Amino acid sequence: MTIDTDSTLALFGGPKSIDRVFTRYNPIGAEEVAAARGVVESGVLSQFIGDWDPDFFGGPKVQEFERKCAAYFGVKHAITVNSWTSGLIAAVGAAGIEPGDEVIVPPFTMCASATAILHWNAIPVFADIEPETFCLDPKSVEANITPYTKAIMAVDIFGHPADTDALMAIAERHDLKVITDTAQAPGAVYRNKFAGTRTHIGGFSLNYHKHIHTGEGGILVTDDDVLADKLRLIRNHAEAVVAGMGVTDLTNMIGYNFRLGEIECAIGIEQLDKLERLVARRQAVAALLGQELAGLEGLRLPMVKEGCTHSYYVYSLVIDPDTLGISRARLVEALSAEGVTGLASGYQNVHLLPMYQQKQAYGSRGFPWNSELCRRDVSYAKGICPVAEDLHDRTYLGFAMCLHDLTDEDVRAIGSAFRKVWCNLAALK
Template identity: 50%
Template sequence: MRKLALLGGNPVRSTPLPTYNTLGAEERAAVNAVLDSAVLSQFLGAWTPDFYGGQRVQALERAWEAHFGIAHAVSMNSATSCLYAAVGALGVGPGDEVIVSPYTMSASAVAAVVYGAVPVFADIDPATFCLTADTIAARITPRTRAIIVVDLFGQPADFDAIMALARRHDIKVIEDNAQGPGARYRGRPAGTLADIGVFSLNYHKTIHCGEGGIAVCADARLAERMRLIRNHAEAVVKPKGETELVNLVGFNYRMTEIEAAIAAEQLKKLPLLLAARQANAARLSAGLAGLPAITLPFVQAEVEHGWYVYAIKYDAASGGVPRSVVARALRAEGIPVGEGYVEPLYLQPMYQQRIAFGSGGFPFSYPGYQGKLDYARGLCPTTERMHFDSLLYADYVHAGLSEADVDSIAEAWTKVLGQLAQLSGLPA
């Protein structure tokens, strides 16, 4: 039996896992072409032909539409901007509620706050880590205007059930698919499953251009409202002839020509990069099968997972040692691992103190809001259990890893979980 590295033995890996780098000659050539053109951006915040951006921005949008089979794609400078524009396009405003996940990047909930609405947190499913129709239904009130559903870790939520629920209540749905480009749900591309979908092109996503995002939808009117919000809407509504002015206060959410050129090349690589993640995930799952005290990632039937990260649930009661000790032992073996994901969002100071815009606490203190705020600990017990007790995760499956790298990850987990008794008594 090999001695654990945490206890003085030799680690499984003495060198770090390879980093993820998808950039190559294609992106370099695309950037050089933009530099040769001397047009780094071609947006104007005025009602001219340049209101919709330059050649490469528009080419990326058309390529995105074709790849994902969706009518309209709107590029922006981040997925956060896409979420904000999506909420604005749907007409959400003060006094409204938006149902959101507590277990995701903060922007998914702040998108509601930006428009004066109140986030209402629904719990996640313990197997998929996504919202479900049942957890959403428990939070719907007459004030619910929209739902933001996150495809966490790259797995689409059960959208048929969610959309059926939303349609019964006349509620719009935004799919935050920042982590799952290329994933599929019942044969349909993730990101296209709701009224509006959002993709991320941030630097650590499956494909990226440094910073960037794409919002997609089938509704031409919603797409145009997002384009207006992206580019100084208030300055163009008069010459454009827009009369429906709700939320048409614009921002500068515009993407540059360099970012668009890089993103277009990255999009071409998505199928191969995703296939590598899926193959690595399958190999790792085979290598970890049967180990004690853990539950491997669950993939729903009729779903192709995007595998942004590989998430494992650890049972401390079964293992006999705290999760933090297992994590330390894995790191000592040269294998990175994260404990929990993000603290449940409602525990952040903004929600606990109910302070966002202005010292008066808007939107939480808005007199027109007739609901009851609840951000107390215990609100979403499954989320809290996953975060504080169970979840261990890392980017163990990206396309930069070889089969030998994946096998070393499995070897380290096997080594640590096979000798849990040695870790008994170590402080958490």
């Protein structure tokens, strides 16, 4: 490892390590432009009808994109939605979650993972995460199961798959459904299958900073015919469709307009063709960045569990402030001054958001927690998820690879910036 020893930190007036602005990540090309133009010229921007009709399933590009997604990910059903938040809401509803049921979810995630549970008047229960992958810890899941638990929501955070087999084994023992939030990990692999495809319902985000995108959107995947029908119904005005479709189980058949348009799906068809290449490039960048940062004391690089691949939505680092002798905030200040953009100090701990601390979601009276639906006092106190909390408070340092289209030269410049800061730790104290 080469250590840069001849420069004053930019924080103290020295030259910056990085003298360029990284290129914004943008996988949209001429193919997507042509596909979108073709839809506009056709005049068919959407073809959904909220009734039991052939157009209940959407227009030609919606259905083509869904067929291609099902084939690509190796599942029976792929259902498009207008956002992954909509997808999560549909998934919880299709899983048959009742008001007052408990759903276990990690706190170290985007807030929609848990909000989708509250949407159905169910109760999020937060289980801790693994310190290596930041995904849901099966041991903590087992410890949080109660007679009221009905589902587990795993999150393939930052691009690494959760331990799906362990979670499915727990679910089988306790008769639970498992939903996988694979928003950040399309193309990652867990034991020879794509992440998000080994549970009852999974899916991916298509919003603008994901690996492939259509601006906004999401893809639900499942091998279960019944769940697939429920997902489609919730997506498209279920209450108006069930009679004509012959559906008699009206559980959670409250429908929405979660429909994705023809333009987005035409773009998605082209984007899907690029997914393998785009993920491979992220993995190559991560490998080079790992070489650049190897050997820096007090810095732990991302790990990838055996049998898994990582799609690197975020390059996740863990620092040891005691070894470094400085705080994470001071370290980020120095790295940012050197020109390293896209650094994240900590990551959201959802259970500590005001809604959970005050237990107030619907209305002003604390519903659903203060109602008869909530059958026990669920704790959201700080301390219930110590691994996630310590990562957020002190040790987690994320580099948002999703924001940039990095060249090898960019990666080496980032490595130089890190080495320069590490060489000058004493000056930062």
